[in-house]
Amino acid sequence: MSAKTSHLGPLRREAAKLRALKRTYWGAAGLLIIPFFIALGIYLSSHSNAGDNQSGDPTFLIKTFMNGLYVPPAALAIMSVFLFPLAAAMVGGFMIAGEAEAGTLRTMLVRPVRRGAVLLSKWATAVIYLGIVMLLVALVGLIAGWAFFGIKPMLLLGGEAGVWHALLLIVLAYLFVLACMTCVISIALLFSTLTDSSLVAAVVTISITLVVQIVLQFSYFKGLRPYWFMNHFDGWYKLFQRPVDMKPIRDGLIAFAVYSAVPTALAYLRFRRKDITS
Amino acid sequence: MSADPSVSSTSTAAASAGVRPVVLATRGLTKEFGALRAVDDLDMEVYKGDVFGFLGPNGAGKTTVIRLVLGLIFPTSGHAEILGERVPGDHRQAARHVGGFVDDPTFYLGMSARRNLRLLGSMSGPVAEERIDEVLEIVGLSERADSKVKGFSHGMKQRLGIAQALLHKPALIVLDEPTSGLDPRGMKDVRELVRDVSATGTTVFLSSHLLHEVDQVCNRAVIIDRGKVVVEGPVSQLRPTGSAVKILTGDQGKAAETLRALFGAGSVSVDEEFLVVNADEEAVPELVRRLVADGVAVRAVVPAAEQGLEDFFLQLTEPDDGGTRAPAGKRRRFGLGRRRVS
Numbered sequence: 169m170s171a172k173t174s175h176l177g178p179l180r181r182e183a184a185k186l187r188a189l190k191r192t193y194w195g196a197a198g199l200l201i202i203p204f205f206i207a208l209g210i211y212l213s214s215h216s217n218a219g220d221n222q223s224g225d226p227t228f229l230i231k232t233f234m235n236g237l238y239v240p241p242a243a244l245a246i247m248s249v250f251l252f253p254l255a256a257a258m259v260g261g262f263m264i265a266g267e268a269e270a271g272t273l274r275t276m277l278v279r280p281v282r283r284g285a286v287l288l289s290k291w292a293t294a295v296i297y298l299g300i301v302m303l304l305v306a307l308v309g310l311i312a313g314w315a316f317f318g319i320k321p322m323l324l325l326g327g328e329a330g331v332w333h334a335l336l337l338i339v340l341a342y343l344f345v346l347a348c349m350t351c352v353i354s355i356a357l358l359f360s361t362l363t364d365s366s367l368v369a370a371v372v373t374i375s376i377t378l379v380v381q382i383v384l385q386f387s388y389f390k391g392l393r394p395y396w397f398m399n400h401f402d403g404w405y406k407l408f409q410r411p412v413d414m415k416p417i418r419d420g421l422i423a424f425a426v427y428s429a430v431p432t433a434l435a436y437l438r439f440r441r442k443d444i445t446s
Numbered sequence: 447m448s449a450d451p452s453v454s455s456t457s458t459a460a461a462s463a464g465v466r467p468v469v470l471a472t473r474g475l476t477k478e479f480g481a482l483r484a485v486d487d488l489d490m491e492v493y494k495g496d497v498f499g500f501l502g503p504n505g506a507g508k509t510t511v512i513r514l515v516l517g518l519i520f521p522t523s524g525h526a527e528i529l530g531e532r533v534p535g536d537h538r539q540a541a542r543h544v545g546g547f548v549d550d551p552t553f554y555l556g557m558s559a560r561r562n563l564r565l566l567g568s569m570s571g572p573v574a575e576e577r578i579d580e581v582l583e584i585v586g587l588s589e590r591a592d593s594k595v596k597g598f599s600h601g602m603k604q605r606l607g608i609a610q611a612l613l614h615k616p617a618l619i620v621l622d623e624p625t626s627g628l629d630p631r632g633m634k635d636v637r638e639l640v641r642d643v644s645a646t647g648t649t650v651f652l653s654s655h656l657l658h659e660v661d662q663v664c665n666r667a668v669i670i671d672r673g674k675v676v677v678e679g680p681v682s683q684l685r686p687t688g689s690a691v692k693i694l695t696g697d698q699g700k701a702a703e704t705l706r707a708l709f710g711a712g713s714v715s716v717d718e719e720f721l722v723v724n725a726d727e728e729a730v731p732e733l734v735r736r737l738v739a740d741g742v743a744v745r746a747v748v749p750a751a752e753q754g755l756e757d758f759f760l761q762l763t764e765p766d767d768g769g770t771r772a773p774a775g776k777r778r779r780f781g782l783g784r785r786r787v788s
Contacts, residue, residue, distance in 0.1 A: 181569070272552045275547065277517070278546065443513075444518040
């Protein structure tokens with residue numbers, strides 16, 4: 169009888185490590201409650217305004233959005249400004265520097281592994297983790313929206329989408345933002361190879377991401393805006409217009425590809441010759 | 447490369463010369479951190495079956511050498527060879543022949559011992575569950591196999607570190623101060639474990655600053671200081687040439703004079719409250735008779751052989767009177783040069 173053997177590939181090993189960390193679940197749980205509160209907020213606002221047109225609230229708009237299908241895009245719009253970049257920076261920053269902090273990087277690298285494969289599997293694991301978290305955010309939003317408002321065809325700018333079509337648009341919108349967050353993960357991974365502190369890697373990444381975004385709001389830097397990936401993070405709005413303007417989406421995807429590839433390549437060059445002294 | 451990957455060109459030459467094959471060698475290994483030369487043109491060889499002691503004071507460069515050998519850091523010049531595979535260069539091939547840890551062994555604390563071994567072992571290829579059970583049994587952790595490592599004591603982590611090093615049956619295991627921080631019982635267990643591992647034919651490279659540990663466990667040793675080898679050879683020769691006795695009297699100053707006159711000035715040294723005399727056991731009756739004849743009360747005469755290694759180590763590595771260490775550049779053969787009586 170052949171002996172039972174285990175052979176975990178690089179991705180499964182990284183996934184196993186992430187699953188063994190409590191912070192993996194706490195971080196996700198923190199994000200998952202947000203779409204629920206968004207749905208609750210809309211629900212409570214709509215009920216407090218019932219029969220009270222003196223309040224000044226946009227009752228028509230509230231009524232328009234009393235559709236469970238609007239909760240996932242609303243959550244995406246709110247969370248993609250700061251919370252998803254924060255989660256991406258934290259998980260990306262943890263990947264190398266977190267292991268260096270814990271000392272497990274040296275335990276791993278004395279084994280016959282390729283450093284490039286280790287790095288890329290960590291990058292892929294971070295992207296998959298964030299993708300799963302975003303999928304769960306969308307699902308929680310959808311379930312909460314269905315519970316509070318029910319599911320109806322979605323009113324678009326310039327048209328209407330049936331339920332299944334709307335769901336497809338929601339999936340595409342989340343994938344678009346995930347592509348944007350991949351850039352944040354790549355930048356965090358680069359800093360993760362430059363420091364032995366996952367906190368430093370995450371803070372530097374989120375600071376750069378937000379500070380550049382703020383600086384670009386000044387008209388003096390207007391010409392640089394198309395070249396900064398976070399400037400394209402809201403390109404998914406165009407998916408909900410009829411007709412769909414593909415140019416912002418295309419420009420965004422190109423920027424995301426560049427900002428994912430370049431930091432990851434730099435991280436690889438750094439990591440393959442990095443002295444592991446932690 | 448030779449057809450048999452386990453035999454390097456060096457080892458072939460060594461074998462043909464009637465010497466055991468070389469498992470680990472460093473060739474001109476040098477590592478600089480900025481202006482600091484942590485490892486300086488280090489050459490050494492570890493042979494198959496050795497339990498090789500790697501000695502040096504704190505800051506001598508022991509851990510840096512181990513990191514270089516294991517491919518964690520990159521040399522400024524030179525290289526290491528593990529069964530003929532160069533590090534850096536053929537790190538992945540070399541790593542298949544070696545297991546071990548540097549500094550304290552570290553694990554994924556949220557996982558059980560078994561899951562850690564499964565995960566780490568899979569980096570070296572498929573790992574059989576039976577082998578995981580076997581190494582846990584060897585290190586005495588079978589009963590805690592499914593407990594999370596975060597609940598393990600320091601000693602248990604050290605033992606688990608040895609288990610993960612043994613998992614893929616490497617030809618060489620490298621252990622960096624494996625008894626560091628352990629209580630006497632834990633130290634004894636780990637040393638017995640190292641002896642057991644060695645008995646299976648695995649070559650062991652043991653870094654330590656505990657001289658008696660090397661004396662007890664190792665057959666060959668090297669002492670390094672400031673990144674250079676200052677002495678290497680069999681541990682049995684890491685002792686005074688000839689035997690020595692330690693003497694405690696009522697008047698150590700007068701006793702020293704008597705003994706210098708009897709054995710020569712260079713044969714007498716001081717070790718704390720004792721005088722240490724290079725003399726064999728046959729000379730003891732005469733030695734005592736002369737001391738008594740000179741009116742010195744003899745309180746104790748004990749063998750001093752166990753002091754040899756420590757004295758030797760201190761002499762090679764401790765700072766001189768000016769507060770700086772004696773030059774470490776010259777490699778020496780084993781032998782004793784004691785501090786003289788002042």
